[in-house]
Amino acid sequence: MASEPTRLRARYRQPPMKPLIQGLRVFETVSERQPIGVSELARTLELPKASVQRALVALGDAGWLRRTPGPSPRWVVTQHAMVIGMLGTGGSTLRELALPVMEELRDATRESIHLAVPEDDGLVVVERIEGPQGGRQIEPIGRRVPYHATASGKAVLAHLVPELRQQRLRESLQHHGTRVAFEPATFALELDRVVALGYSVTDREWRPDVIAVGAPILTTRGEPIGAISVSAPADRMPAPLRDDYGQLVANAGKDLSDRLHRHMADAS
Amino acid sequence: MASEPTRLRARYRQPPMKPLIQGLRVFETVSERQPIGVSELARTLELPKASVQRALVALGDAGWLRRTPGPSPRWVVTQHAMVIGMLGTGGSTLRELALPVMEELRDATRESIHLAVPEDDGLVVVERIEGPQGGRQIEPIGRRVPYHATASGKAVLAHLVPELRQQRLRESLQHHGTRVAFEPATFALELDRVVALGYSVTDREWRPDVIAVGAPILTTRGEPIGAISVSAPADRMPAPLRDDYGQLVANAGKDLSDRLHRHMADAS
DNA sequence: GCTTTTGTTTCGTCTGACGGAACAGTGGAC
């Protein structure tokens, strides 16, 4: 037989599963622009109305979307995605193990504590408890924050292998901007200090007027899988206090890492 | 033409969109049993391995799942679902509007505050802030709780139209059990009292040792779209305090409802 | 009234999902 040099077969291992992908796109778009109707949705997605309609009805039957009553139906997301996302075992065990540690840290500092995990171009806040003194230095759960401007982000970056560190840093700078001038050389030195000290600092680089200190949560192999941080209004964390809180958060990070290792060991 | 009496066509308006539905089932199952591999997943879902594999890879490409490295890959959910679910505009604006009200209530009572929204056979906790005194009377965000045994649930039930009230109550009793004997007649009277007083009470009916008071969040048409509640260990909320906190939570509910109405008016 | 929206349904075409089977590693048991 004649070989086929020109007709080299498109090299995908698995078919693209179009209905699933499009359904998920529909779902995500509804969540961003809800409440929204079929026609507008079809326009924004540049898809035929019939296809969008089909996906909407299927997602509705599956319990992910709900159509509002009335003559001109709009679609909104249910709590289904959140429930699954929040209670999905993975993040959930980390959160459960973290809560006591976070409370202890809150009581020691009287400030707000955040728990975040890395997720491609940023960190996602997965748990938060507030300090008794109020102030608006908290992030909502689910918020995505950059690597390069937050205490948690720096704590994670500092413990990544160099190539991953560069990659994450690049993506982070690209997707979120910077509030302050960014010097690669200075930043590299700062990350080295983070490793040496055991904690990271952000001084009004992300939220204006917020200073925070953070520490990584590490696996037994030393890979960062999350970070814990203490946030306060700038005037409540002057230079001397910063190191005290830094020590506290570093210990909390180690404590939580230990608990995690013990938990993993128990499971097996 | 001859009519077709025998061959009455299967009455579904829209095709079942199998790949989407199965993909979502795969996702949900992974979230429940993660970390899990293809074979085990295929066994629990009673689906061919190849089909499951296809869905997993597609969900991975779409960013909803991640495969753990190593020779025997396991699948886990990413934070994607949580981020979308939590930041989906609907719940998000309610949460944002609620936080200041919840903080105020926390400061007034020094106890933990929950915000929940109704979702078919129960309520889902969407926000929570803890009181400064600790104690373990908190529910995790995303937790589904029953209508009939919680303060928030009773507050919502009391403000539903009778037929919906019956339906939700029935489903709630069916899906979650009861800790205490349940008397329909007494319960109906209790709901009437809730409307009259403006707040509801649960006395160790859900969590042993937890007493809570709750109030509904109502639309301009009087439909309940959520509830706010104050929870405390039983010994910190004796009978006289219960009414004080009840008044506070009722006011907080009204306050939050007003803010919501103003917000809706501004948007249009 | 007419026109332009909206949501919903139908239906013929042909893509691409399905799933059995084969393949390729991995880890134990003996």
Place this chain on the structure above:
DNA sequence: GTCCACTGTTCCGTCAGACGAAACAAAAGC
């Protein structure tokens, strides 16, 4: 070492069923 029982991954012929233009119905402007 060899076997065996398991993993995860890939292939490919068949045909269910997703696709989307078009027609429909029902509001909302004008």
